[in-house]
Amino acid sequence: MAAAAAGNRRLDAGAGIVAIVLFLVGFFLPGAPPKADDSAREVTKYLVDKRGDLLAAFFLITLAAVFFIWFAAAVARYLQASGDDSGLPRASFGGAVAGLTLVAGGGAVLQGGVFDAAKAGDLVLNRAIFDIGTDIIVAGGFGFGLFLLAASVSATRTGALPGWAIALGEFGALVTFVTLISPFVKSGFFANGGAFAVIAFLVGGLWILAVAILMFGGGSKAAPPAAAPPPAAG
Numbered sequence: 001m002a003a004a005a006a007g008n009r010r011l012d013a014g015a016g017i018v019a020i021v022l023f024l025v026g027f028f029l030p031g032a033p034p035k036a037d038d039s040a041r042e043v044t045k046y047l048v049d050k051r052g053d054l055l056a057a058f059f060l061i062t063l064a065a066v067f068f069i070w071f072a073a074a075v076a077r078y079l080q081a082s083g084d085d086s087g088l089p090r091a092s093f094g095g096a097v098a099g100l101t102l103v104a105g106g107g108a109v110l111q112g113g114v115f116d117a118a119k120a121g122d123l124v125l126n127r128a129i130f131d132i133g134t135d136i137i138v139a140g141g142f143g144f145g146l147f148l149l150a151a152s153v154s155a156t157r158t159g160a161l162p163g164w165a166i167a168l169g170e171f172g173a174l175v176t177f178v179t180l181i182s183p184f185v186k187s188g189f190f191a192n193g194g195a196f197a198v199i200a201f202l203v204g205g206l207w208i209l210a211v212a213i214l215m216f217g218g219g220s221k222a223a224p225p226a227a228a229p230p231p232a233a234g
Contacts, residue, residue: 099143106136
């Protein structure tokens with residue numbers, strides 16, 4: 001029984017590691033995206049020149065989503081088994097699903113434009129496709145921020161994760177929520193295509209990787225606590 005539980009825990013952790021690797025490759029494969037203040041002509045050139053990379057990236061990201069849902073469900077189950085019977089574990093899982101849905105939706109918009117329409121050279125259409133797709137992806141930050149925040153607060157209540165992992169998750173939630181201002185910023189560090197979104201993505205990814213490694217190792221803070229023995233009679 002214990003061996004089977006350890007094997008399942010390692011499969012859950014492996015799903016998180018696979019997910020973050022696929023996300024990293026998928027997001028960085030096409031190279032730096034156009035910035036918010038780039039012209040429609042520059043956006044069109046990016047969509048046409050990077051067609052193959054963008055299509056491959058969409059495939060990798062949607063594949064990553066499968067493993068990430070598996071991992072997020074495992075995290076929620078672990079938090080519940082650690083003694084949190086509140087709605088936080090379920091909120092964490094719901095946030096992960098909502099975030100993935102928006103990222104996949106935004107990616108589908110970009111993929112649809114890149115597949116055939118972009119090469120027609122309609123600058124206004126290509127600019128609209130790019131802006132709509134990226135804004136939907138950015139909106140996924142609501143879900144991913146909730147995933148990180150709810151999991152971290154839940155772990156604070158039960159001690160399910162070490163303090164450094166909780167702090168990292170809360171910081172990841174904060175920077176993820178800050179990225180939601182990017183559709184309203186025309187240029188610079190916080191705009192779409194700026195460096196802040198990359199930082200937020202890497203911080204969130206680091207938390208996922210850290211929790212997956214803790215689960216894989218099965219340390220005292222990475223496996224549900226054993227049930228307490230019943231009180232002795234008399």
